[in-house]
Amino acid sequence: MPKLLPAFLAAPLLMTATPVLSQEVQTIPDIAQALLDEAYKTQSSDEILAVTKAVKAVFPDYANQIEAQSGEKVAALAPPPPPKDTKNASPKTVPARGLFAVSPWDGKIQASGLLSTGNSENAAVGIAIEAERGTKKLTHNLKGYFDLGESNGVTNQKRWGAAYQLDYNFSDRSYAFGRVSFDEDEFSGFDYRLFTGLGIGHYFAKSEAFSWKAEGGPGYRYSPIDETSEVDESFAVYASNEIEWLIREGVKFEQDVTVTWTSPTTTLQSVSSLTTQLWGDISTGLSFEYRYETDPPLGRKNTDTIAKASLIYGF
Known part of the structure; x- marks a missing residue:
């Protein structure tokens, strides 16, 4: 009996840890994913962020997964920076170069x-x-x-x-x-x-x-x-x-x-x-x-x- 006691005491700890480990690998619940997918279809960063906040409040156990997924979607919507075009730029916007390269009169x-x-x-x-x-x-x-x-x-x-x-x-x-x-x-x-x-x-x-x-x-x-x-x-x-x-x-x-x-x-x-x-x-x-x-x-x-x-x- 003394040899079985440690295992008996450890069993509840293992049972308690099991849901935590399983939540880390679980996917976002279907209803939460469906709400997020509808928000992604709008192609609006503001809409996605608003829905993400609401879903995280309802499903706090999945906040990290929801945040990571929505962050990727918002980042994908950001437009790339425009290429620099100093050749056709207005004289007022062309950066000065050299001693006498100055702005207009x-x-x-x-x-x-x-x-x-x-x-x-x-x-x-x-x-x-x-x-x-x-x-x-x-x-x-x-x-x-x-x-x-x-x-x-x-x-x-x-x-x-x-x-x-x-x-x-x-x-x-x-x-x-x-x-x-x-x-x-x-x-x-x-x-x-x-x-x-x-x-x-x-x-x-x-x-x-x-x-x-x-x-x-x-x-x-x-x-x-x-x-x-x-x-x-x-x-x-x-x-x-x-x-x-x-x-x-x-x-x-x-x-x-x-x-x-x-x-x-x-x-x-x-x-x-x-x-x-x-x-x-x-x-x-x-x-x-x-x-x-x-x-x-x-x-x-x-x-x-x-x-x-x-x-x-x-x-």
């Missing part, structure tokens, strides 16, 4: 009527363009303008210029830049002015509603003087402060101030503008430009102002 063209005071006192017309394009690391900035005024067949205002700046972005807010600009104003006393320089800039605020950045650095300015034929060429320091404020949808205020210092003279330029969207890419704008020269050529005024009303096309 973004900017504006404006035609203006203007009133000037200072070295030129007259009404005139003008056209200007601003454009920008860039990658995460590089940003190209272009500006150009041309103003022309006549009275009784005599030109009494003619000024034009262009500037190019390349920014190298250290981060989302800080960058280094190289800049070159050319300005010619027949009534300023200077034949023309050429500036080139380097520097750093930083955005103190940067959002769609409000942005504020300042930049500056050393450079060189070359300025031939009309009447004396002298050349004012010297070390220069350039600084700029730019603010953009979206007052409300379609209405934007901008304030740009630039200063170029040299030992012979310092030039300050301030432009305040208010732009209102008419429809689509068309806007109207009002602006006021103030320019001050600390030591202008002999016989020239220190101050010039230009008030503009513009029609603007954004691109």
